[in-house]
Amino acid sequence: MWDKLIELREDRKARRISDLFAEHPDRASMFSASLGDLLFDYSKTQIDDEILQALIALCDKAGVGKQRDAMFAGALINETEGRAVLHTALRDPGGEPLVVGGEDIRPGIRRTLDRMEQFSHRVRSGDLVGSGGPITDVVNIGIGGSDLGPVMGVLALTPYHDGPACHFVSNVDGSDVHDTLNGLDPRRTLVIVASKSFTTVESMVNAQTVRNWMVAGGGNPGSQFAALSTETDLTEEFGIDTDQVFGFEDWVGGRYSMWGAIGLSLMLAIGPDDFRAFLEGGHNMDTHFRSASWDQNLPVLLALVGLWHHQVCGYPTRAVLPYDQRLCRLSAYLQQVEMESNGKSVAMDGSTLETVSGPIVWGEPGTNGQHAFFQLIHQGTAVVPCEFMVAAKGHEPDLAHHHKMLVANCFAQSEALMRGRSLEEARARMLEKGLEGHELERQARHRVFPGNRPSTTLIYPLLTPYVLGQIIALYEHRVFVEGVILGINSFDQWGVELGKELALSLGPALSGAGGLERKDGSTAALVNYVLTNGG
Ligand code: F6P
Numbered sequence: 001m002w003d004k005l006i007e008l009r010e011d012r013k014a015r016r017i018s019d020l021f022a023e024h025p026d027r028a029s030m031f032s033a034s035l036g037d038l039l040f041d042y043s044k045t046q047i048d049d050e051i052l053q054a055l056i057a058l059c060d061k062a063g064v065g066k067q068r069d070a071m072f073a074g075a076l077i078n079e080t081e082g083r084a085v086l087h088t089a090l091r092d093p094g095g096e097p098l099v100v101g102g103e104d105i106r107p108g109i110r111r112t113l114d115r116m117e118q119f120s121h122r123v124r125s126g127d128l129v130g131s132g133g134p135i136t137d138v139v140n141i142g143i144g145g146s147d148l149g150p151v152m153g154v155l156a157l158t159p160y161h162d163g164p165a166c167h168f169v170s171n172v173d174g175s176d177v178h179d180t181l182n183g184l185d186p187r188r189t190l191v192i193v194a195s196k197s198f199t200t201v202e203s204m205v206n207a208q209t210v211r212n213w214m215v216a217g218g219g220n221p222g223s224q225f226a227a228l229s230t231e232t233d234l235t236e237e238f239g240i241d242t243d244q245v246f247g248f249e250d251w252v253g254g255r256y257s258m259w260g261a262i263g264l265s266l267m268l269a270i271g272p273d274d275f276r277a278f279l280e281g282g283h284n285m286d287t288h289f290r291s292a293s294w295d296q297n298l299p300v301l302l303a304l305v306g307l308w309h310h311q312v313c314g315y316p317t318r319a320v321l322p323y324d325q326r327l328c329r330l331s332a333y334l335q336q337v338e339m340e341s342n343g344k345s346v347a348m349d350g351s352t353l354e355t356v357s358g359p360i361v362w363g364e365p366g367t368n369g370q371h372a373f374f375q376l377i378h379q380g381t382a383v384v385p386c387e388f389m390v391a392a393k394g395h396e397p398d399l400a401h402h403h404k405m406l407v408a409n410c411f412a413q414s415e416a417l418m419r420g421r422s423l424e425e426a427r428a429r430m431l432e433k434g435l436e437g438h439e440l441e442r443q444a445r446h447r448v449f450p451g452n453r454p455s456t457t458l459i460y461p462l463l464t465p466y467v468l469g470q471i472i473a474l475y476e477h478r479v480f481v482e483g484v485i486l487g488i489n490s491f492d493q494w495g496v497e498l499g500k501e502l503a504l505s506l507g508p509a510l511s512g513a514g515g516l517e518r519k520d521g522s523t524a525a526l527v528n529y530v531l532t533n534g535g
Pocket of ligand 1: 143144146196197199203254340496
């Protein structure tokens with residue numbers, strides 16, 4: 001399946017991306033696609049017509065269309081867990097009936113969304129009171145998919161906040177809960193325990209600690225706790241009022257769950273109307289994914305560019321670089337969506353993967369990254385394909401001059417990565433500085449940029465709730481397409497289990513209860529260090 005692409009890669013290895021623009025002045029429009037105002041430009045890559053066609057052939061060979069339709073129809077495509085994958089239904093509450101396990105799931109989705117909205121109105125209007133008065137702060141306790149999406153979304157949509165302040169506790173490290181609660185009023189804080197399974201150790205320990213804090217501070221956990229989970233028996237056991245429990249079903253994977261109940265903190269922050277706009281943006285991307293031809297289909301193109309760079313060219317990582325400070329948690333969020341989904345070595349049928357699995361995903365917002373790791377991106381030996389994203393305008397009209405500089409920096413980076421600077425150009429610069437001979441040559445070599453480094457740019461008018469919905473759904477479907485082509489089940493996560501089991505078994509050892517004879521020498525020595533030096 002990959003032979004043709006590997007051949008094309010070998011054939012075009014020495015070709016410069018900048019020359020492609022000279023050959024085809026309209027390359028930017030040939031190798032970009034849009035959905036409404038959202039524009040995805042992948043022209044600053046090595047991809048040409050023949051490569052694109054060979055990549056598109058992967059979609060057909062792997063049956064992307066068939067799998068996509070199966071996903072939207074509620075088939076049990078998460079085969080290792082025997083589950084449907086229907087987070088897309090959460091952003092289409094009014095859609096046609098959708099039957100899963102003999103039941104139409106739409107009414108349940110609508111009911112939960114309505115209940116979340118009513119609850120949000122009560123909290124935001126001051127109707128729901130804590131023991132000290134209206135709620136001023138919300139603490140969401142959750143980890144992984146029960147944290148990363150809401151954190152990312154709440155930060156991203158700061159200009160839309162008109163509700164209580166939202167805080168997040170995820171780590172079992174006591175410093176996280178300690179520092180988050182510091183300064184909050186336990187009598188006016190609403191606590192949301194977000195956990196699909198309601199058994200995740202970190203979240204359960206944090207929930208208990210926060211409940212103790214609330215009781216000690218005169219708050220009322222009876223009215224000031226809510227839960228988001230598929231396990232309503234367990235939320236009841238924990239003592240959370242069923243009126244304040246928002247459920248969801250096992251056809252929503254943790255890392256795809258911010259569109260439903262797990263998004264409650266986001267809804268509390270921005271309000272139900274803006275939350276609906278976020279859902280509509282996601283649904284708009286779903287409709288596009290289901291209907292656009294492969295060569296105009298944003299999630300498919302993003303996936304194909306990813307496969308070209310990682311599986312074909314062999315670049316080990318990709319950087320997501322939002323020139324948008326409010327997207328500062330996007331790369332952390334995408335690390336779970338991408339790496340928990342496609343970081344696997346075994347194909348759906350149990351065979352070993354034919355190619356390498358999904359890439360390492362990392363990144364930071366620009367311009368900060370420029371003053372940190374961009375040195376390596378420009379001059380290091382490893383090629384890092386960069387995925388830039390930027391808004392045409394910011395939310396602060398008085399600071400429009402900042403935004404122009406931000407955009408200029410974003411565009412300058414992709415241009416620099418592509419163009420580079422030759423030794424001749426570097427020599428000319430050194431000559432201008434008055435250098436000559438060996439010193440000129442030595443200094444010039446340090447100033448050479450190899451260039452020809454690929455990047456893509458996703459550009460949108462303004463980071464609204466709707467646009468954020470489009471972007472998140474775009475990346476979700478990108479991961480899906482890559483997974484189908486690689487033959488991976490993108491919706492399980494068995495790789496996180498072993499560490500969880502071993503952590504449980506280490507608990508007694510760290511309390512001095514022994515059991516170290518079954519551990520390796522290093523682990524036993526580390527435990528002994530803690531027993532000697534810990535509290
Ligand atoms: O450990 C991985 C994981 O299962 C993620 O997939 C999930 O998002 C996270 O833990 C949290 O799980 P839960 O929502 O059940 O607490």
